Amino acid sequence: MSFIKKLIKSLPKNLKSKRTIFAILIILFGFYFLSRGSAELKKIETVKVLRADIRQEVLASGKISADKESTIHSAVSGKVVWVGVKSGEYVARGKAIATLDRERYEIALRQAQQDVIAADAELAKVYDDITRTSGVETFDNRIKRTAAEAKKNKAFDLVKLAERNLKDTTIVSPIAGTVVELSVNAGDEILPTAEIAVVSQTGNIKFVAEVDEVDVVKVKKGQQALLTLDAYEGRTFDSKVSEIGQKSITTSTGATAYEVNIILSEQQNLLLGMNGEASILISALSDVLIVPTEAVVDDKFVYVKAQDLFEKKQIEPGIASDQDVEVKSGILQGDEVVVSGFDEIGRLSLLQKILKKLR
Structure with missing residues (x-):
């Protein structure tokens, strides 16, 4: 309103009639109405296309497991009268673990x-x-x-x-290893198939990662992997993919995954059951064009800034990390690409739409 008052005061006396002022107000309000709805450029954020290194990795959670493990069950029912081992004790193959009445x-x-x-x-x-x-x-x-x-x-x-x-009243270990879990005590009454103990060969352990079915097709035997364990915060372990499971499993979240075995180059002070995450290296490139993942629209397009305009360009994407995507062709180093504010691109006010049709 102050702007309108100043404008009216600045008019010559011969133009200060009510009709003239009214006409000026109509023009100003009309221009304001027709100009609404245009793009707000300040909401559009861009970044420059850079050359950098990029790593494509598959992330999967898992835990430390024994290379060979046996869960021992009872074949018959009865009362446990003797338990001859303790958790953490080494047992030879065929050694008696417990006996029933x-x-x-x-x-x-x-x-x-x-x-x-x-x-x-x-x-x-x-x-x-x-x-x-x-x-x-x-x-x-x-x-x-x-x-x-x-x-x-x-x-x-x-x-x-x-x-x-x-014969089955004497329960023996089918493998040599360490008793990592003991489930019975003397005096217990057990039924057939009851779990007695778990024996693991702890001398050779591995990390078993649960890889999502979408990502497992990228994983190959021999690929390098980097492990982080919850028990060793800030420390990483070099490792390598040794085996890819052929049968799917259902994770605790209900997703379909496959077990991928990863050999540990360093096994000292690692215990069975330790949880962690594996980062499996799929591919790596140096000094290539990259853009942030949020810049890529519909898998193969980006918006490139040219002054106050934005041009939609098709690119040839390469490998992708969690943050970036390799660009093989379509844009150049130094180009500015849009990473947010896509809704503002192409918005025109009513006046801009009218002028566009009149061209």
């Missing part, structure tokens, strides 16, 4: 053995009956013999099962 399995074995004796006697009687009848086997005798033989075979199989159950 054997009494009922010994009884079952003796009963099965007696059933074999009885079935054998019954079969011998059938053979004797056949011999007494001139040695010619009738159809009825064949049925009796076949049933007696089947009964003996079944009884024999039950003996083998009872022997196996009795």
